[in-house]
Amino acid sequence: MWRELFLAVAQLLVASPMAWKELNREKKNQNDFFNRFLYPIFGLIALASFIGGLWFTRDGDLENALKNSIVSVVAVFGAFYIVSYVLNETAARFDLEQDKQRLQQFTGYSSVVMFLLYCLIPFLPEFFILWLLALYSIHLVHMGAIYFIKVPARKRGAFIVTASALVILMPASIHALFSFFIQ
Numbered sequence: 001m002w003r004e005l006f007l008a009v010a011q012l013l014v015a016s017p018m019a020w021k022e023l024n025r026e027k028k029n030q031n032d033f034f035n036r037f038l039y040p041i042f043g044l045i046a047l048a049s050f051i052g053g054l055w056f057t058r059d060g061d062l063e064n065a066l067k068n069s070i071v072s073v074v075a076v077f078g079a080f081y082i083v084s085y086v087l088n089e090t091a092a093r094f095d096l097e098q099d100k101q102r103l104q105q106f107t108g109y110s111s112v113v114m115f116l117l118y119c120l121i122p123f124l125p126e127f128f129i130l131w132l133l134a135l136y137s138i139h140l141v142h143m144g145a146i147y148f149i150k151v152p153a154r155k156r157g158a159f160i161v162t163a164s165a166l167v168i169l170m171p172a173s174i175h176a177l178f179s180f181f182i183q
Helices: 002-014 016-026 030-055 062-089 100-110 112-123 128-147 153-182
Strands: none
Touching: 002 016, 002 030, 002 112, 016 100, 016 128, 030 062, 030 100, 030 112, 062 100, 062 112, 062 153, 100 128, 100 153, 112 128, 112 153, 128 153
């Protein structure tokens, strides 16, 4: 399971067109997607946030580590469901059929960069420039729109802008909101 997870993430980052084609051919069912990809990544984010909040921050203590872990998991988990829901509800605007499962998989795979950032940032909290890597999500969304979702060419630009903005901004917005309320 872990080997498959790291292989899928590496392929999406290094050879995204080939990875999207392979993901399209595999036709994973929803349980495999959640249990072998999404939930383990969320677990890694929780662990990284806890360890980073405990040992790699200035005011690292158990309370802050738990808060950081909860906020990070809620941000990525909530963003995943909100983005996939919005994309499913707006599918008709992009000449797509509403397919909740397919769009959830698209959202999960195209959010890989954001998931990795949420795993890395707790260890490098003052290295803010890392957040610029989130822009690579635009490329993942673009390749996924072509090879996985198969958005028609005339609607692809609008879909890429919408999906990219959602994938990048939604976790950050939820994280900022919950960080504000939990402090």
